[in-house]
Amino acid sequence: MRRLLLWVVPTLLVIGVIAGVVWLRNQSAGPPPLDTGSFAFNGASDQLKSTQIVPTLDTPTEPGKNVVWCSSFALSWKQLQKNVTHGPVALAGNPPAADRLNADSSAESDLPSGAVFADAGVAEDGIRERIRAGMAERFPGRSVPEFDVPPGGLVAFCHLEVSSKFKYPYFEYDEPQTFTASDGTPHKVRTFGIRSQEAFRGGDVPNLRSQVAVLFQSGETGRPWQTTAFVLDLNANDSRDQILVAVVERKPTLAEQLADLNEKMANRKRAAGSVKGLMDNDTVLVPSIGFRVTHHFRELEADPIAAAFQMTQFRLNRSGAELKSEAGILVKPIPMHYHCDRPFLVVMKRRDRERPYFVAWIDNAELLEK
16 A cells, blocks of 8 residues: 655745645655744644644644644645545554544645645655645745655645735734733733723824724623623734634634624624724734744554644734824823733634634643743
C-alpha cells in the first residue's frame, strides 16, 4: 500500500501577521521557513501546557485550554479526497478525527479570492513540479518545501495567506492590563483598543470608533452598562474581511461556539433592527495575541499516513502608529466597557460567508503577549 505524504502550508496575515501552516509529511522532512518575528510562544505544541490544536471545528475541546483551529488542514484533506481517494480517506483503526475531516465542509471559497493554493497527487505523476509551478504563479517568492518522497508516495500541499489590516490603527494601552484566565489566575498582558482618555476626542478618534460594531451585548440585571457578554466586529468598515472578538460562555466544541455566536448576533439584529456602534465614551480592550505553533496530529498517523503536522502562526494587535487627536468637553453618558479581560473568542471570516477560516478560543494567557 502506498504511504501518504501530505504537506499543507497555509499562511495568514492579519493586523500585522497571522499565519498558519499545516502539512503532513515523512519524518525526515522539515517545515518550510516562515517569518517568525517576536511571539508570546514560538515552538512545538508539546511545550504548551494549556493550548489545544484541533483539525476540525467539531473536535471536542479540553476545559481550561486555549483552542486553535485553521481551515488549512481540512483544505489539504479535501485535496486528498478530490485527487487521490475520490471519496473518504480511510485510515487504519478508523480514528474519529479522520471521520470528522471526511465530513468537514471547509472550502477554498471560504477565503478571499487568491488566498490559497492547494493540490494533491502522486509523486511519479509530477505533483512536486505541479506544486512548485502553482506556488510560483500564486505566491511568487514564497519558498516551497523539498518533497523527499519515493516514486509511489503521495503529497498533499496547501499554502494560505490572508492579509487584513485595520484602516484606523487602535491605541495601545500604556501599561499591561489584567487578563483573568478561566481558573481565576490574573495575568498582566499587552492590550490595544480605545481607552478612556479618548472619550469625546475629535481628530481621527470618531473614525476609529466607527470601525467597531457591537453585534451583541448583555449586561447585569439592573446595571445594563456592566457588560457580561458581548461580540465586537473590529473592522466593521472592511467590505471583505471580518474580525470578531467575543466574551461569551464557553461551549464543548468550536462548532457549538460559532453556532451560539451566530444565534446571539441574529437575535440581537432581530430585536434592534440595526447594528449598534460605540458611544463617545465607550472603551474597548483586546489582548494582543502572537504565536507560532508546530503541531503533530498523532491521532491521524495511522496507515497509510506516515506523519501529520500543522504549523499555525497568528498575530492580532493594534497594527500601526499611535493616533493623534484633540480633546473636547461634553456632558457624557454612562460609558460601556467592552473589555476582553477574561476568556474570549477570536473569529476570522469573509464578511459574505458564514463559515470562518480561523477560530481561536483564548482561555488563558499562554498565547498572549506580555
